[in-house]
Amino acid sequence: MSKIAIASIAILIASGFVYLRVRGKEDTAESARAIVHAYCERTPSYVHDSDYVQRLIQDHHEAAFERNFQLGGRRSRAKFDANMYLFDVFTAMQRRAKQDGRPAVAKDLSEAHVQLQLDRVKRAAAR
Numbered sequence: 001m002s003k004i005a006i007a008s009i010a011i012l013i014a015s016g017f018v019y020l021r022v023r024g025k026e027d028t029a030e031s032a033r034a035i036v037h038a039y040c041e042r043t044p045s046y047v048h049d050s051d052y053v054q055r056l057i058q059d060h061h062e063a064a065f066e067r068n069f070q071l072g073g074r075r076s077r078a079k080f081d082a083n084m085y086l087f088d089v090f091t092a093m094q095r096r097a098k099q100d101g102r103p104a105v106a107k108d109l110s111e112a113h114v115q116l117q118l119d120r121v122k123r124a125a126a127r
Contacts, residue, residue: 025069028080033061036089039116043108053105056093064088086116 037057040046046053068085071078090113097106 029065032065032085039112043112045105045108056096060089060092
């Protein structure tokens with residue numbers, strides 16, 4: 001086999017690994033956003049102002065996720081700090097709601113975050 005063929009195969013394999021890593025990141029990001037959304041849906045604020053709450057999630061999810069996800073390297077796995085992600089996203093959404101003059105939404109988001117944490121602890125204890 002020529003050196004060009006070997007190099008082409010190596011590039012193809014490396015591209016496949018990069019694709020799988022990025023795909024895993026996208027799946028993790030969507031799962032994390034879905035969990036936040038599910039807990040926000042349970043709040044009274046969501047019933048009255050779902051568009052605003054959805055916009056908060058949309059505006060703050062990506063930055064919080066990027067801060068707490070490490071893609072990993074050749075010899076290390078991707079790492080996602082779910083606890084810090086949840087803290088970051090809910091804190092940012094609460095801060096924004098307060099800035100926008102919506103203290104009831106901020107309070108509901110705080111309560112949703114606490115409930116999410118309690119549910120995670122219960123699930124971990126049940127294992």
